[in-house]
Amino acid sequence: MRDYSPARVARLLACIAPVLVFSGAPGQAAESCTNWSTEMMEDEGGPVLTTSACAPERSDVFLLLTCTSGTVWMRYDLASGEDGSAELDGTVSVRFATEQGSQILPMVFEEMDARHAGDIPVDAPLLDLLRSGRSLEIGDVEGRYPARTFSLQGSRKAIDALLAACEAN
Numbered sequence: 001m002r003d004y005s006p007a008r009v010a011r012l013l014a015c016i017a018p019v020l021v022f023s024g025a026p027g028q029a030a031e032s033c034t035n036w037s038t039e040m041m042e043d044e045g046g047p048v049l050t051t052s053a054c055a056p057e058r059s060d061v062f063l064l065l066t067c068t069s070g071t072v073w074m075r076y077d078l079a080s081g082e083d084g085s086a087e088l089d090g091t092v093s094v095r096f097a098t099e100q101g102s103q104i105l106p107m108v109f110e111e112m113d114a115r116h117a118g119d120i121p122v123d124a125p126l127l128d129l130l131r132s133g134r135s136l137e138i139g140d141v142e143g144r145y146p147a148r149t150f151s152l153q154g155s156r157k158a159i160d161a162l163l164a165a166c167e168a169n
Contacts, residue, residue: 033151038052050065055149056151063075071120073119077116079114080146094141098133100133102129105120106118135151135152
C-alpha cells in the first residue's frame with residue numbers, strides 16, 4: 001500500500017517542482033545544446049525522469065541519465081551514428097573529462113537504442129565531475145569513436161533534481 005500522507009506528498013512535490021521549472025520545453029536541449037535539462041521522457045517501460053545534454057557540434061548526440069534504486073544509468077551515443085565503427089558490440093572504456101579531472105566508465109553497446117550504457121551509484125565521483133567545470137569531453141579510451149564536447153551549464157541543477165527524485169522513490 002502506498003503512503004499518500006500529506007508529508008509524503010509534500011516531499012514528492014518538493015522534488016518534482018524544481019524539475020518542472022528547470023525542464024523547459026521538450027526538445028529545448030536539441031535546439032541550443034547550451035544547458036542541461038531534466039524532464040520526463042518516454043522509455044520502453046513508460047515515462048521516466050531523464051537528465052540530458054547534447055553536444056553543441058552535433059545536436060543529435062545525447063548523454064542521458066536516469067536513476068532508480070540508488071543507481072544512475074548513463075546512455076550515450078558513443079558511435080554518433082555514421083561516425084562510429086562497425087564493431088559496436090562489447091564493452092568500451094569511456095572517459096569523461098572536465099577541467100577538474102577525468103573518470104572512466106565501462107559502457108556496453110545496446111542494440112535497443114544503439115547507445116552505449118553504463119551504471120554508477122548515486123554517490124559516484126563521476127557525478128561530482130559532471131556537476132563541476134565548464135565543459136565535458138566524452139570519448140573512448142582507445143580512440144575508435146569521435147570525442148564530443150558538452151557544456152556543463154546547468155548540469156548541477158539537472159543532476160541534483162534527478163537524484164532528489166530518485167531518493168524520493
